[in-house]
Amino acid sequence: MGLLDRIGRVIRANINSLVGQAEDPEKILEQTVLDMQEDLIHMRQAVAQAIATQKRTERQCAQAQSTSNEWYQRAQLALQKGDDHLAREALTRRKSYQETAEALRSQLDQQSGIVTKLKQNMLTLESKISEAKTKKDLYIARARSAKASQQINDMLGRVGTGSAMSAFERMEEKVLQLEAQSEAIAELGTDDLEKKFASLEGGDAVDDELAAMKAQLLSGTDNTVKLPPSQSQSQSSSA
The missing domain is CATH 1.10.287 (Helix Hairpins)
Incomplete structure (x- = not known):
């Protein structure tokens, strides 16, 4: 008999809990006033x-x-x-x-x-x-305000959850990675461009020097640079 009483108590508690969760204060108050008017x-x-x-x-x-x-x-x-x-x-x-x-x-x-x-x-x-109508309007206004506040708090709670923040962190890392890749590509492009200009500038210097040598030969001036003697020649002179 005790077990049946406990089971019955649990069933009633669950039913009351479900009913309590399903109760909408605004609807209950409106219905209560209608019942009183009836x-x-x-x-x-x-x-x-x-x-x-x-x-x-x-x-x-x-x-x-x-x-x-x-x-x-x-x-x-x-x-x-x-x-x-x-x-x-x-x-x-x-x-x-x-x-x-x-x-x-x-x-x-x-x-x-x-x-x-x-x-x-x-x-x-x-x-x-008459008193119930006045209280009904007041309680409905308070219930709506509380419901709106709860919705706002729920939204703020969802925004502040770890999953939401981790999503922002992942996107931040993604943006940083994209920015780094963009900077690397820009640097590589700049190096190639500088190398090309350096090559062009180096080529002009060689060409200028070659032209100057040709001009000296044509003018008959012996400004040729003597090469150092080889090792065999050095030995012969010493003998």
């Missing part, structure tokens, strides 16, 4: 019905009292005519209507108390509905 409609109908019953009882009581008075007058007339037997019957009828009127007056007292109580309850419910 109760007010039923309350007004009950008050109207009680008042109608009270008025009907009042008419019946008045009618019974009126009939009782009529039979009393008839009893007086019978006595005046010297008919005691007829007067007795009239008084018997009067007594019956008089008892009915008294019973109806007792009902009227009860019905009057019921109507008064119903009217008080109706006024109390109307006051509560």
Whole structure:
């Protein structure tokens, strides 16, 4: 039996949790006010019905009292005519209507108390509905503000998560790598261009020197550079 109670308690707890998560404050408050207004409609109908019953009882009581008075007058007339037997019957009828009127007056007292109580309850419910509408608007505004704040916090939380930051870090490394590759390509292109210009400049210097040598030969000037003697020639001279 204890195990079944525990299982039942767990099931109820899970159901209550699901219901709590599914509750939307705005919808619940709107529905609650609608339910209260529906109760007010039923309350007004009950008050109207009680008042109608009270008025009907009042008419019946008045009618019974009126009939009782009529039979009393008839009893007086019978006595005046010297008919005691007829007067007795009239008084018997009067007594019956008089008892009915008294019973109806007792009902009227009860019905009057019921109507008064119903009217008080109706006024109390109307006051509560007015208060509930004011609170409903306030709570709905607070719920919407809280929901918006929660959404913003959720977005900020997602932005601040490790996965998001790691994605930015990876992209930063990728951009740095692309920039480094671009700089390397630019440097290589500049080196090749400088080498080409250096080659052209070096070629011009050789050509200029060759032209100068040719000019010296043509002018007959012996400005030739003597080469150093070879090793064999050096040995012969020494001998």
